[in-house]
Structure formats: C-alpha cells, structure tokens
Amino acid sequence: MQPCPVGSPSTAVVNRWYRAHARDLPWRSTTPWGVLVSEFMLQQTPVPRVIPYWTTWMDCWPTPAGLAHATPAAVIRAWGTLGYPRRATRLHEAARTISNAYGGEVPDTYENLIALPGVGDYTANAVLAFAFHKRTTVLDVNVRRVISRAWRGEQHPPAHLTTIERALADSLVPTTPHAASTWAAASMELGAVLCTTTNPQCTACPLTDTCAWNTAGQPKSTHTTRRQPTYTGSDRQERGRILALLRAHDTLTAAALEKDATNPEQHIRARDSLLADGLIATTGRHLHLP
DNA sequence: GTCCCGATTG
DNA sequence: CAATCAGGAC
Structure with a gap:
C-alpha cells in the first residue's frame, strides 16, 4: 500500500512555530x-x-x-x-x-x-x-542538523560543510528579508530546543509529519562522529588553571604559578601559549593579566 | 587536519 | 567516564 502523501517540510511552518514558541532571550531585543x-x-x-x-x-x-x-x-x-x-x-x-x-x-x-x-x-x-534583518544564509550546527534531518533524511550533518549542503541551505532561505531573518532564528531555535543531537522531541516538532528523517523511521547515520580529545590533563586545562589564578590574584611569580602544576613541561607550554595569545603578560619574574 | 575552555548531561 | 555546546584561527 502507498505511504500517506504528507508533503515536504516547509520553512513557513517553522517560522510559524517560532513566533508561538520562541524563547525570550535578551539578545533578541537589543542593539x-x-x-x-x-x-x-x-x-x-x-x-x-x-x-x-x-x-x-x-x-x-x-x-x-x-x-x-x-x-x-x-x-x-x-x-x-x-x-x-x-x-x-x-x-x-x-x-x-x-x-x-x-x-x-x-x-x-x-x-x-x-x-x-x-x-x-x-x-x-x-x-x-x-541585527540588521538582512536576507542571508545562517548556518550553525543547529540549522545544519534541522536541514539534514527534515530535508535530507540524515540523522547528522557531515563533519564539514559540503557544497551540496550549502546549496540546499541557500535554496531554503525565504525570499523576503523579513521571512529570511525569521527563518534564521527559527531554524536555529528548532535545532536547539526540539531537533537536538540526542533525544530529539519529534512529537512536539512542527515538521514531525514532513521530516524526511522522522518519516523514514529515524535511521542512524553511517558516518562516524569525530570525538574531541579529553579535557582532563590537557594543555587547555592548564591554561584555564593559570588564568583562574591570575584572575584571583592580581600578580604572581612564575614559581608560584608553576607550584601546583600537574606537569612542569605542560605548564611552561601552557604559560608560553597564553603569553603568545596576549592573555597574560610578564613584568620581571611576575605574571599578571595584560 | 588541530587546537582552543568549561559547565552540564547521559 | 564521554559527548555536547548559536565557531574561529592556524
């Protein structure tokens, strides 16, 4: 038997949902x-x-x-x-x-x-x-996920933005600047609130009957998701430790900063990178915020 | 491609 | 424990 003719996902439907359900975020009414x-x-x-x-x-x-x-x-x-x-x-x-x-x-x-x-x-x-309500294509991880699922039937967008993906996103942007800027916010909101990476709330989604991924039975993506390196024990963690100390104390000697470091080599590496980034500065043997 | 931060959630 | 998060720079 034939599947129900359910139609295609519509940006207008997402915009309508947004006007009724948008979160009241402070930067939505600002300069x-x-x-x-x-x-x-x-x-x-x-x-x-x-x-x-x-x-x-x-x-x-x-x-x-x-x-x-x-x-x-x-x-x-x-x-x-x-x-x-x-x-x-x-x-x-x-x-x-x-x-x-x-x-x-x-x-x-x-x-x-x-x-x-x-x-x-x-x-x-x-x-x-x-800020300026212009007609542009706004592609963040949320929008990419919404388009990936609703229009392409894929659980996750590819690791890197592809030409195909960009062209599809461009083609979906509504014609008028008003509708286009609403779509930018609405598609992002949908991805952040309902169409989340794990455990999407498809029953509450305005596209639930037209989403290519949902109507196909929510098939798993084949491609592997890249995992990021562990934070614990990383240079990033040591950089954070140094900055936290220098925020709390106006200035510290290099020796005092190194005192509780997990790994001396890593500490020097982290400290030098913070100096190179202009996030800290030196005066004699002391370190401080710039 | 790799690195950059840290709170939160499963 | 691991993964995620309105990315960007190198």
Missing part, C-alpha cells in the same frame, strides 16, 4: 552591538551559561566605544569562566576596530563583519540576520 556580543559568547557555549555574562557585559560596556576603552585585564576578568578566553580579546579588538574605523557603529556588510577578529562565516551572517 547590533548586543547581538555581536551575544554571538561571540555563544560560540561553542550553551545559552543558559551565556545569559548572565551577557547581561553583566552589556551593563558594563553598552557600546563598542565603551569596550574599546577598557583594559585587556578588565575584559579578560569579565569573561570569567565562559571558556575560550581568546574570544574576549578578539571581541575587545573588534570593538576597537568598530570604534576607530566605523564610527562606533557595528558594520552591516558581510565584508566588513568577516574582517573583524573572531568573526567567521557563521557570526557575520548571524549579525546580518539578527
């Missing part, structure tokens, strides 16, 4: 600067962890010019334990560029945005869509 700050913080960091940091940050530095005048030490301190602290120094640099080269206004073109430090293809397009 372009607030959007840019949120996108930096949200790179590889879950929404619930970002919210309090974003709120404090925007109270402190409500404009790019404000952040541009802050010291690196203050910026690194304010980043706290959000992780990937180079994002903080890149955001600081971006603020100075915006302040000096663009009159303090976040640029609204892809070329100018992607030239900012810490801004890649995703972040540039996200700012264009969320």
Whole structure:
C-alpha cells in the first residue's frame, strides 16, 4: 500500500512555530552591538551559561566605544569562566576596530563583519540576520542538523560543510528579508530546543509529519562522529588553571604559578601559549593579566 | 587536519 | 567516564 502523501517540510511552518514558541532571550531585543556580543559568547557555549555574562557585559560596556576603552585585564576578568578566553580579546579588538574605523557603529556588510577578529562565516551572517534583518544564509550546527534531518533524511550533518549542503541551505532561505531573518532564528531555535543531537522531541516538532528523517523511521547515520580529545590533563586545562589564578590574584611569580602544576613541561607550554595569545603578560619574574 | 575552555548531561 | 555546546584561527 502507498505511504500517506504528507508533503515536504516547509520553512513557513517553522517560522510559524517560532513566533508561538520562541524563547525570550535578551539578545533578541537589543542593539547590533548586543547581538555581536551575544554571538561571540555563544560560540561553542550553551545559552543558559551565556545569559548572565551577557547581561553583566552589556551593563558594563553598552557600546563598542565603551569596550574599546577598557583594559585587556578588565575584559579578560569579565569573561570569567565562559571558556575560550581568546574570544574576549578578539571581541575587545573588534570593538576597537568598530570604534576607530566605523564610527562606533557595528558594520552591516558581510565584508566588513568577516574582517573583524573572531568573526567567521557563521557570526557575520548571524549579525546580518539578527541585527540588521538582512536576507542571508545562517548556518550553525543547529540549522545544519534541522536541514539534514527534515530535508535530507540524515540523522547528522557531515563533519564539514559540503557544497551540496550549502546549496540546499541557500535554496531554503525565504525570499523576503523579513521571512529570511525569521527563518534564521527559527531554524536555529528548532535545532536547539526540539531537533537536538540526542533525544530529539519529534512529537512536539512542527515538521514531525514532513521530516524526511522522522518519516523514514529515524535511521542512524553511517558516518562516524569525530570525538574531541579529553579535557582532563590537557594543555587547555592548564591554561584555564593559570588564568583562574591570575584572575584571583592580581600578580604572581612564575614559581608560584608553576607550584601546583600537574606537569612542569605542560605548564611552561601552557604559560608560553597564553603569553603568545596576549592573555597574560610578564613584568620581571611576575605574571599578571595584560 | 588541530587546537582552543568549561559547565552540564547521559 | 564521554559527548555536547548559536565557531574561529592556524
């Protein structure tokens, strides 16, 4: 017997679902600067962890010019334990560029945005869509997963963005800028809230009857997912330990910093990399935030 | 391709 | 324990 004709997944359906179910996130009603700050913080960091940091940050530095005048030490301190602290120094640099080269206004073109430090293809397009409501293709891990499942019938998107995937994503973007920017937020929201990596809530999904993957019986992806190296015992962990100490104490001797390190060689490697990244600085035998 | 952070969840 | 997370730079 013939399967039920259920139709194709529709971006309009996702947009309708979004208008009814969107989370009330603070960066959804803010300035372009607030959007840019949120996108930096949200790179590889879950929404619930970002919210309090974003709120404090925007109270402190409500404009790019404000952040541009802050010291690196203050910026690194304010980043706290959000992780990937180079994002903080890149955001600081971006603020100075915006302040000096663009009159303090976040640029609204892809070329100018992607030239900012810490801004890649995703972040540039996200700012264009969320801050300026432009028609662009916003492809983060959530959107890729939604398209992969609903339109391609695959459980997981490929490890790296393919030409096919990019073309499909481009073809799905609604025509009007208004609908397109809503789709950018809506597809991301669907992937973050319902169409999650593990245990997706397909029964609550507006695409449940049209999703190619769900209607096919949720087949497992064949390709293997790349696993990341373990954090415990890594250089990254040692870098985090050093930064935490220097946030707590204004300045420490090199010997004091090395004292409780797990591995002396690793400690030196981590310390030198932090120096090279401009996240710490030296004065004589002392180390401190820059 | 590898490295970069740390809280949270299974 | 391991995997995940609104990526980017090298």
